[in-house]
Amino acid sequence: MFAKIWDAHVTATTAAGADLVAIDRVFLHERTGASALKSMAASGRPVIDPARVFAVMDHIVDTRPGRGDQTLMQGGQGFITETRAAALAAGITLFDVTDADQGITHVVSPELGIVLPGCTLVAPDSHTCTQGALGALAWGIGSSEAEHAMATGVLRLMRPKTMRVTFTGTLPKGVTAKDMALTLLARHGAGGGAGHAVEFAGPAVEALDIEARMTLCNMATEFAAMAGFVAPDAKTYAYLAGRRYAPAAFDAPYWADLKTDDGAVFDAEIVIDASEIRPMVTWGTSPEHAVPVGAAVPQGPQRAHDYIGLEPGATMAGTPIDVAFIGSCTNARLSDLRRAADILRGRHIAPSIKTALVVPGSMAVKRAAEGEGLDKVFEAAGFEWRMSGCSLCFFAGGESFPAGSRTISSTNRNFEGRQGPGIRTHIASPEVVAASAVMGAITDPRDLMAEAAQ
Numbered sequence: 001m002f003a004k005i006w007d008a009h010v011t012a013t014t015a016a017g018a019d020l021v022a023i024d025r026v027f028l029h030e031r032t033g034a035s036a037l038k039s040m041a042a043s044g045r046p047v048i049d050p051a052r053v054f055a056v057m058d059h060i061v062d063t064r065p066g067r068g069d070q071t072l073m074q075g076g077q078g079f080i081t082e083t084r085a086a087a088l089a090a091g092i093t094l095f096d097v098t099d100a101d102q103g104i105t106h107v108v109s110p111e112l113g114i115v116l117p118g119c120t121l122v123a124p125d126s127h128t129c130t131q132g133a134l135g136a137l138a139w140g141i142g143s144s145e146a147e148h149a150m151a152t153g154v155l156r157l158m159r160p161k162t163m164r165v166t167f168t169g170t171l172p173k174g175v176t177a178k179d180m181a182l183t184l185l186a187r188h189g190a191g192g193g194a195g196h197a198v199e200f201a202g203p204a205v206e207a208l209d210i211e212a213r214m215t216l217c218n219m220a221t222e223f224a225a226m227a228g229f230v231a232p233d234a235k236t237y238a239y240l241a242g243r244r245y246a247p248a249a250f251d252a253p254y255w256a257d258l259k260t261d262d263g264a265v266f267d268a269e270i271v272i273d274a275s276e277i278r279p280m281v282t283w284g285t286s287p288e289h290a291v292p293v294g295a296a297v298p299q300g301p302q303r304a305h306d307y308i309g310l311e312p313g314a315t316m317a318g319t320p321i322d323v324a325f326i327g328s329c330t331n332a333r334l335s336d337l338r339r340a341a342d343i344l345r346g347r348h349i350a351p352s353i354k355t356a357l358v359v360p361g362s363m364a365v366k367r368a369a370e371g372e373g374l375d376k377v378f379e380a381a382g383f384e385w386r387m388s389g390c391s392l393c394f395f396a397g398g399e400s401f402p403a404g405s406r407t408i409s410s411t412n413r414n415f416e417g418r419q420g421p422g423i424r425t426h427i428a429s430p431e432v433v434a435a436s437a438v439m440g441a442i443t444d445p446r447d448l449m450a451e452a453a454q
């Protein structure tokens, strides 16, 4: 599948062996987008095809109700106003702060049908690989590469190696795509995919809905892969049907032929039995520091133990937490909110939880969730219900907590300081976040699911 998409996009090969790869879509956000557009404008280079370039405000925007351009991040407003001015001047499509389509780049692009099977899509953002869930080759680039892509319509690239990660079997109940990604990282390391374009395949991947495939592909970057993707199938077509930028008639022969052929050879293969996967949580400061919720903290780098304040042998389950966050391009789509709400319905967060936030991945997700009354479930449980944005996924200098606070978070990164100076982040599925918020300590959601069923 990788070769089919890549080869269809190579326009030339340089003497040094690099390929010039046609880029179908470029997506910008206000954290990195203005600099690329401004630099192009300064050098007098126009965007070659503005219809293929989109921008959204997501990283720095305030998520408190009634927001405007003001930000909690000192000086953040400048990123917003400069991106707006540069986007308007360049003639690209902008989903602005108060636009009904505002949201996180990798949530908005699929839900508007901007990313399509077989297309190449780049964005100056490392989680662009999320969009590979639609059968696209989507990857994160730097700001100067974004300029190059916008000015020329191509990027000069060395062909990556290929890897297939096959999930066999069936996921147990209460176990999700997030746990698949964390299991892959725990077993094969945060560098395991370096230099590779990774195809996720096998019955347990086919069984995932499109939103869950996005969660899995999202974390390909935590695996150091260039890209992560899933072959398009009937679910992909059904997901895209009727979306604003998707074609009215699908290009069936090209899309149907994108699947990896039987007998295809990969540079590397990994196989994981999905039935062995358990609800996971990270204990340390790398996404590879992941263990089943019921397991003990293993021996890791001393610095990680010191930062996170957990010694080897401590059990993850029962570790008290201060903050619960459901959000991000990893796990803030409608299906994620539904599953978290199922656990929270009729329950309340523990009194020891200082903050619990739900930040929908897009304003469209927010509206859809409100249409189902999920906002009421979250609010009744003691969660704040926000406008869309990256929010606490990434410390944009605004909202945070006292150093040493422990958060359970549906995001993708747990690096030192990721959610603010001294904050200890434990990443997990929305189910684990919801269950842990109720218990005030890290909890296997299946404990609460069983209780609800009785």
Ligand SMILES: CC(C)[C@H](C(=O)O)[C@@H](O)C(=O)O
Residues within 6 Å of the ligand: 031, 032, 059, 124, 125, 126, 127, 140, 394
């Ligand atoms: C700020 C942005 C460029 C960054 C990224 O590239 O991924 C952010 O989205 C992240 O998740 O760390």
Ligand code: SF4
Residues within 6 Å of the ligand: 058, 059, 104, 125, 127, 327, 328, 329, 330, 389, 390, 393, 394, 411, 412
């Ligand atoms: S939600 Fe988090 S991971 Fe996703 S783009 Fe925003 S900051 Fe990056």
